Amino acid sequence: MNVEEQLKQMTTKLHQHEYVCRGLFERRGALSYIGHLDLKAVFERALRRAELPLLYTQGFNPRPMLEFALPLGVGIDTEGDWVDVAMEVPLDPEEYVRRINEELPEGVRVIRAVSLDEPKKSLMSVVTCAEYRIEAPGITEALLNVFSLEHVETTKKSKGREVRTDIRPLLIKPLTSSTPDSAEYMCYAGSQQNLRPDVLLKAVCETTGYSSEAAAEARITRLALYGGNYPDITSIEGLT
Amino acid sequence: MSVESPGRYVGGEKNQIVKPITEDMVRTVFCFPDIYEIGMSNLALQILYKVLNGPEWSSCERAFSPWPDMDAGMRERGIPLYSLETRSPLNEFDVAAFSLGYEMCFTNVLQMLDLGRIPLRSADRKENDPIVVAGGPVCCNIEPMADFFDAVFIGEGEEVDLEFTAVIKKYKDGGKKDRKALLKELAKIEGVYVPSLYTPKYENGRFAGFDIEEGAPASVKKRIIKDLDKVDYPVSPVVPNNNVVHDRAYLELFRGCIRGCRFCQAGYLYRPVREKSAKTLCGQGISIMKNTGYDDLGLLSLSTSDYTGLHELTDNLLEDFSSKHESLSLPSLRIDNFALELMEKASQTRKSGLTFAPEAGTQRLRDVINKGINEEDIMTSLKLAFEGGWSTVKLYFMLGLPTETMEDVEGIADLALKIERLYFDTMREIGAKPRKPEITVSTSMFIPKPFTPFQWEPQNTKEQFLEKQSHLRNLLKKHRNIRYIWHDVETSCWEGIYARGDRRLCDVILEGYKAGSIFDAWDQFFDYEKWTGILNSHGLKWEDYTQGWSTEDSLPWDNIDVGVTKAFLKREREKAYAETVTENCRSKCAGCGAACYKAGICP
Numbered sequence: 001m002n003v004e005e006q007l008k009q010m011t012t013k014l015h016q017h018e019y020v021c022r023g024l025f026e027r028r029g030a031l032s033y034i035g036h037l038d039l040k041a042v043f044e045r046a047l048r049r050a051e052l053p054l055l056y057t058q059g060f061n062p063r064p065m066l067e068f069a070l071p072l073g074v075g076i077d078t079e080g081d082w083v084d085v086a087m088e089v090p091l092d093p094e095e096y097v098r099r100i101n102e103e104l105p106e107g108v109r110v111i112r113a114v115s116l117d118e119p120k121k122s123l124m125s126v127v128t129c130a131e132y133r134i135e136a137p138g139i140t141e142a143l144l145n146v147f148s149l150e151h152v153e154t155t156k157k158s159k160g161r162e163v164r165t166d167i168r169p170l171l172i173k174p175l176t177s178s179t180p181d182s183a184e185y186m187c188y189a190g191s192q193q194n195l196r197p198d199v200l201l202k203a204v205c206e207t208t209g210y211s212s213e214a215a216a217e218a219r220i221t222r223l224a225l226y227g228g229n230y231p232d233i234t235s236i237e238g239l240t
Numbered sequence: 241m242s243v244e245s246p247g248r249y250v251g252g253e254k255n256q257i258v259k260p261i262t263e264d265m266v267r268t269v270f271c272f273p274d275i276y277e278i279g280m281s282n283l284a285l286q287i288l289y290k291v292l293n294g295p296e297w298s299s300c301e302r303a304f305s306p307w308p309d310m311d312a313g314m315r316e317r318g319i320p321l322y323s324l325e326t327r328s329p330l331n332e333f334d335v336a337a338f339s340l341g342y343e344m345c346f347t348n349v350l351q352m353l354d355l356g357r358i359p360l361r362s363a364d365r366k367e368n369d370p371i372v373v374a375g376g377p378v379c380c381n382i383e384p385m386a387d388f389f390d391a392v393f394i395g396e397g398e399e400v401d402l403e404f405t406a407v408i409k410k411y412k413d414g415g416k417k418d419r420k421a422l423l424k425e426l427a428k429i430e431g432v433y434v435p436s437l438y439t440p441k442y443e444n445g446r447f448a449g450f451d452i453e454e455g456a457p458a459s460v461k462k463r464i465i466k467d468l469d470k471v472d473y474p475v476s477p478v479v480p481n482n483n484v485v486h487d488r489a490y491l492e493l494f495r496g497c498i499r500g501c502r503f504c505q506a507g508y509l510y511r512p513v514r515e516k517s518a519k520t521l522c523g524q525g526i527s528i529m530k531n532t533g534y535d536d537l538g539l540l541s542l543s544t545s546d547y548t549g550l551h552e553l554t555d556n557l558l559e560d561f562s563s564k565h566e567s568l569s570l571p572s573l574r575i576d577n578f579a580l581e582l583m584e585k586a587s588q589t590r591k592s593g594l595t596f597a598p599e600a601g602t603q604r605l606r607d608v609i610n611k612g613i614n615e616e617d618i619m620t621s622l623k624l625a626f627e628g629g630w631s632t633v634k635l636y637f638m639l640g641l642p643t644e645t646m647e648d649v650e651g652i653a654d655l656a657l658k659i660e661r662l663y664f665d666t667m668r669e670i671g672a673k674p675r676k677p678e679i680t681v682s683t684s685m686f687i688p689k690p691f692t693p694f695q696w697e698p699q700n701t702k703e704q705f706l707e708k709q710s711h712l713r714n715l716l717k718k719h720r721n722i723r724y725i726w727h728d729v730e731t732s733c734w735e736g737i738y739a740r741g742d743r744r745l746c747d748v749i750l751e752g753y754k755a756g757s758i759f760d761a762w763d764q765f766f767d768y769e770k771w772t773g774i775l776n777s778h779g780l781k782w783e784d785y786t787q788g789w790s791t792e793d794s795l796p797w798d799n800i801d802v803g804v805t806k807a808f809l810k811r812e813r814e815k816a817y818a819e820t821v822t823e824n825c826r827s828k829c830a831g832c833g834a835a836c837y838k839a840g841i842c843p
Binding site for chain 1: 242246247249250251252253254479481482483487530531532533534535564565
């Protein structure tokens, strides 16, 4: 076979039946300090160590097929993120949870999983809303001030340039579970429109005069991700 | 505090070992004087981490240099440098062990000691301060840093490390009394150099030997592992969570190198050549992949093709790897039919570039340095590779080799152009449509190193290096298929001082550190003018260390014995001038002296 034929063979994609294990996971501690791509690699290596029947991407550089619902920023904990892993054969969700947790480093844990047969939509595309918790002294009062405004302008980086943007339309509601030093809220999230908690915190400081030193020390946790159209939101779990 | 890549400061990786802290345990912190991402790609760290965590009474944790942003934050807030495993400040350990792989990390050693609240000079440390030690290839001439280390390991560490910590255990059990007596005790261990027992003398501004304290050996003999199959290999290495420089598992095929290139310090330091068996390696390779989850395994050695079991090993590994989408990385492979076939099989990914290291542009100079490769070899290999579909070639050369003339520099450009022509000729011959070949010429600066036949040679000056670089740049700039990349001249020039330096440099390095220098190995931080100013203010000149020595002179590293004799190095030096090559260790013993170890390939 010459080079051209090899290339052709390698680039022709065959249909692979995907049995997906969709797992709800949490992360905290040391593992919260790594970026999205590093977290992906941590999962990949844990999956390989667990010797699960992984499905690989086709092409030059086969990789295990896994997809996260929404990238997690550096320094952000989570209690409710989702990751899809494609398998060659159906796998019992409980067995999947047990085997991957044995191999994940301390700080990341899959809480539960469901198994899906050939999901039609990508996991990323079904995410629409997220809930976050920001812990910092007096943060709730400042955040409620932001909620009371009609427009909240801030700058954010887009394609390497600073652009002015109004983030108020991305905020949905404060949650009743908030306490003075722990603000919980819901906002839009996902590939269509997304409000990152660090961008929100920056806006809080700019509009309310909240201390940026305190904001820099804030502990941020993603609590949950949802699909559907607000207020008709649904769990990510069964969205295919 | 907001720092770049915080993941490098938190630990918590798979296979990390966290032992509970107890009173009767000897606690070592393995210090790597560069950032986490570089340190975690270091095999010595993984090997010694495992060895020192072996016995119940010994523990080993890790610490790395904080990047300047973290360094500033820690100083501002008064946070001491701590270990990743138990977050203990460095001064709470019994031993702080530094791994020195390159000279330009010296100021980072001082940074780590300082942030770890350990007195910088050995002489200033008290009974309860950690014993500060160093190991690694740079330690064959540790004189420029001798004031800062209590003891230094010469050679390979797997065995001597635990002998060393056993003595520390006795010292600790005895309530840590009399540090000086401890140091004398440590000096009795073979392979342990205690610099404070050796006082250098100078005559007319030149090093003139040591006054040696009673009880210390006249020369410290390098330690080696005789049978590499019998030492523990880290098949469950710590797997970093963030992206490190070499994101793969490693297998070490053998130590030493049969080739005897005269510029190569590693080639002499790691003698004799000792191979691991293919059977051992295959078992270790399969377990390491299983235990780490990496998808790539790198085969490490100074010259992969010289490993006698390469065929068997790669066949067995690839058989196991193919179903798991795992690949093999084969650095320093000499290109022939077998190698090309192997590269094709080994990697599931696209054809990567081919790498050649002719090191010099003319056959005359290649004979001087004993690089056993000729132009015909290179052309034959490349023709094969071009026929097989490769079109990316990287060529490594050195500037400033002994006896080099401008003709030799021009030879580099000639070779690159011949390779370009060969590509198009080969494509025409086989009737293939040529792509745009990518030929990269990379030059580094030759720095004479201790324990090589060139240890007495003068080093090229900054001006000479720059002249050669710009000449080569001019010769290559019109050729679109050829890219020329070069190393920073200033860092290399300075490295030359440290490589053959003496103890007078300790004060210079300390002053440079106090004036804010860290991460000198990183071109963006290295300040040549500032360092030259400090050097001169101590009454020293760059030339004092780089203008060369006569073979009769005392050398600052004469109290270290690596097995290879001075007589042999002198012979090799004469042969270099005569442009005569020396056969490799496998075809004929050259009598270098390493046979005294009675190990490996030696008769």
